[in-house]
Amino acid sequence: xARALFDDAVVDEEQHxxxxxxxxxxxxxxxxxxxxxxxxIAACLEATYHLREARIxxxxxxxxxxxxxxxxxxxxxxxxxxxxxxARIPAxxxxxxxxxxxxxxxxxxxxxxxxxxxxxxxxxxxxxxxxRKGCRTLDMQxxxxxxxxxxxxxx
Numbered sequence: 001x002a003r004a005l006f007d008d009a010v011v012d013e014e015q016h017x018x019x020x021x022x023x024x025x026x027x028x029x030x031x032x033x034x035x036x037x038x039x040x041i042a043a044c045l046e047a048t049y050h051l052r053e054a055r056i057x058x059x060x061x062x063x064x065x066x067x068x069x070x071x072x073x074x075x076x077x078x079x080x081x082x083x084x085x086x087a088r089i090p091a092x093x094x095x096x097x098x099x100x101x102x103x104x105x106x107x108x109x110x111x112x113x114x115x116x117x118x119x120x121x122x123x124x125x126x127x128x129x130x131x132r133k134g135c136r137t138l139d140m141q142x143x144x145x146x147x148x149x150x151x152x153x154x155x
Contacts, residue, residue, distance in 0.1 A: 049146075092126065
């Protein structure tokens, strides 16, 4: 059953039905979790511009500890994909005028990150909430394209 579902997913992928392929591949992974299945999942994520998630998935393929000699080509391909995605994943850099740190929430994610680090995001529009102690939260929309770098300056 897993093999037939995998083959169906590959056909979906070839016909650019990445959402359908992804659903099928997740079902296959629940039964047979291999580097090849994970690679196909990562490829579907990449094709749907979920570049950050695709990179994470390719890293998991590249770091697979349980693999067969046949998986070596998949692992090598995953490493190449990681390098390519590093150049494609956009970044937002928040610079605070006085050089002090701020915390940033991206797209209402519960995780706060330091403004001192570039924020790696998927291409598209993002909502930023920039917070500093003793200051009002600054809310803004930022659009960043594939491979783009955007600097946001704040006081």
